[in-house]
Amino acid sequence: MNGPVASTPLVGGCLCGTVRYRLASSPTDAGWCHCRTCQLNSGSPAMAFATVPTDDFIIENGADSIGRISSSSTGERWFCRACGTPLLMRDRDGATTCDFSIATLDRPEAITPGFHIFTASRIAWAMPGDDLPRYPRGRSEGSE
Ligand SMILES: [Zn+2]
């Protein structure tokens, strides 16, 4: 677990308010991802994610409005079909956890990222202003 984690429940949703969710447990493994998929999925230099068990990411409103796209050979990303906000990523089959976008929480400050991954594809001008551990790819492949 990285960074301070708020007590539950945490709630969030998309830009237009159609999709609303609640977290049933405290997120873990909060960090920044600088991979190209996150850049293209978000239209931003990086995305900040945290992890919860799939059963603990509870859609309270707008389940019918959630779109899913295949974003890798095994992964999919969920977004609001009404407004386009990216919400989470997970494995398509048998996922036990999911990585949701911290920025979609009503109080994003509640969870602080603790690392950077896929810095090998970091956009040159998007220099992290922190001393957090940086990993060129996944965390299992060693830090810079
Ligand atoms: Zn929306």
Ligand SMILES: [Zn+2]
């Ligand atoms: Zn990524």
